[in-house]
Amino acid sequence: MSNKNIGIKDVAVAAGVSVTTVSHVLNEVSYARISPETRDKVRIIAEQLGYGPNRLAQALRTQRTGMLGLVSEDIATTPHAGRIILGADEAAKARGYNLMIINTSGSASLESRRADVEALLERRVDGILYATMYHRNVELPANLGSVPSVLVDSVAAAGNITAVIPDEEGGARAAVEALLAAGHSRIGFINNTDDVPATRQRLRGFRATLTEAGLDGAAAPVESEVSEVQGGYEAARRILAREDRLTGLFCYNDRMAMGAYRAAAELGLVIPTDLSVVGFDDQELIAANLHPGLTTVALPHYEMGAWATEHLIDAVEGKTDLSLMALHPTILSCPLVRRDSITAPRQ
């Protein structure tokens, strides 16, 4: 039952000491010399009164709010945002920080995003996390630079801010390797049409892995469509109509894989016995609920949120120099999540 009308002054009066002493005791100020008896008394009385410090007043004096701003794109659209927020929130909470969240849109004007950052700055957040909903290059409002900042799931167009991104190529490699390991050699890729890093890097990973396995990666079949269920369906129809009868299919994301499932069903192909499929994103709602469960590559949203928060706090507390880390984005791996959509090809 903490009563927020209780101040340090009330504790001081009740304990018969000065506010200075109460402050010293409660903050365990190292150089303060106070007898153990007094310390106990202060602590007990503070507890009894349900005293909690006014973080506003603390922050005003110490120039530290213990708040981090999180500008997040399109919170409602994907579950990805939730995972980033969760990772950030847990990392922040563990170190005594809290998150102030502002939603923005990927298509919002630079000015409106500047205003969002400004709102955070007026509240004197100690640092800012800027999270985008998919891996790309973003143009950032200039005022972002006025406090320590970290980018999540994208890199700054200007290249001047520390960022953490997923290992798209490594994820693609893991996916293709899983197909190779199961014995497949006729493997296709249905890719996204957007010109974003994920599109390019997953393709690179796809081709390189095949080549390294002794196959002709450069000639391996690739069909591109809009990265939605319908696009996946169409690309799969095309790629499965090839003469060389693919047995393994790597999909740009789980939604496209969902379309591929339908295409396969229409063609009378049973997954995984006739066609093994791997997705990307690990969108639980889709991947775990398709039948059979979709083996896919997980994007490390939680981990990116946590990593970014850890390092942001380190910077805030002077333990790290973010400008050094800004030179190259940090890359977090995308682990394969095995379900039931891969098996050995038929003879």
Add this chain to the structure above:
Amino acid sequence: MSNKNIGIKDVAVAAGVSVTTVSHVLNEVSYARISPETRDKVRIIAEQLGYGPNRLAQALRTQRTGMLGLVSEDIATTPHAGRIILGADEAAKARGYNLMIINTSGSASLESRRADVEALLERRVDGILYATMYHRNVELPANLGSVPSVLVDSVAAAGNITAVIPDEEGGARAAVEALLAAGHSRIGFINNTDDVPATRQRLRGFRATLTEAGLDGAAAPVESEVSEVQGGYEAARRILAREDRLTGLFCYNDRMAMGAYRAAAELGLVIPTDLSVVGFDDQELIAANLHPGLTTVALPHYEMGAWATEHLIDAVEGKTDLSLMALHPTILSCPLVRRDSITAPRQ
């Protein structure tokens, strides 16, 4: 390019007036008598210097932070949380407030949730939104009561806090009415097994709507299973095996509907011509991506978040008395989202 080292004092010096005057001008204090020239000068200089008020200091002085706390359950698990947050954020931003978010777990101990609320209180949020991820009765930490609070998507076990919840029964009615309107008369319901309000109220809506249409609602077939894809599949297998060949199926949620789709496919039933299906939740990722698109009932998460925020702010600003509203939860309607899973039954 706002510089956060600039204070009201700097503006005052640069403008050659007192801080009082600057404060009066910038806050447009009604009783302040200051010449238009002075006002302009102050405003221009503040702008030039990139002055932004220190909200901490303002808050300390005025006892208003303009921050709302949002305790949200399981942010990462469903997209629902994102929609609530979005609704709350937009409503808050429109009125000059910001959101401080803390994640918690539906299964977290009362004590840990008390600590979460406590963290918010120490930061002197003006009010608290407490959002759960599905409609149920929750036991709330007692310190929630120390500032204005509103519950989102649940009602307080103690019944003492203003709440906003979805119209589960109305949503079920809309779903069944859509089937009736298409001409169906043999309609079944696959329900959840959890004993939560949604389970009971959707069932009630299902039966009542049939009865009012002159059918035997009390005898209408209902099968219950765990509210996941697999449960939906099993319940659908059972309910579709009945002799009276249902032509319409109402599903507790979209995940169960997804399972029903598979059951129908296995039985050689084509949706919607052989079987019309309605879901609940409008989980985009599922409903829009099933084939054919699933007609379903949308839960008003965005609206609940916005409604709760509006009324919370009203209470904070003294325009509303929440204790009066606490007597009965506010119920927001669940609109039907039409896609392609309903058509007229075969003759």
Add this chain to the structure above:
DNA sequence: GGACGTGGGAGACAGATGAGCAACAAGAAC
């Protein structure tokens, strides 16, 4: 000599912090 037009001074908000002060003890000088 009030009324009006313009503007400034001095707390107060709640807590943090460096400097300083009283009380006492141990050791040194006489």
Add this chain to the structure above:
DNA sequence: GTTCTTGTTGCTCATCTGTCTCCCACGTCC
């Protein structure tokens, strides 16, 4: 053995953070 010095312990005072707001002051005009 007494006084002075120096040090330590235990705690307090004054000031600071940036802004708001009540109350007062000054000059001018009727």
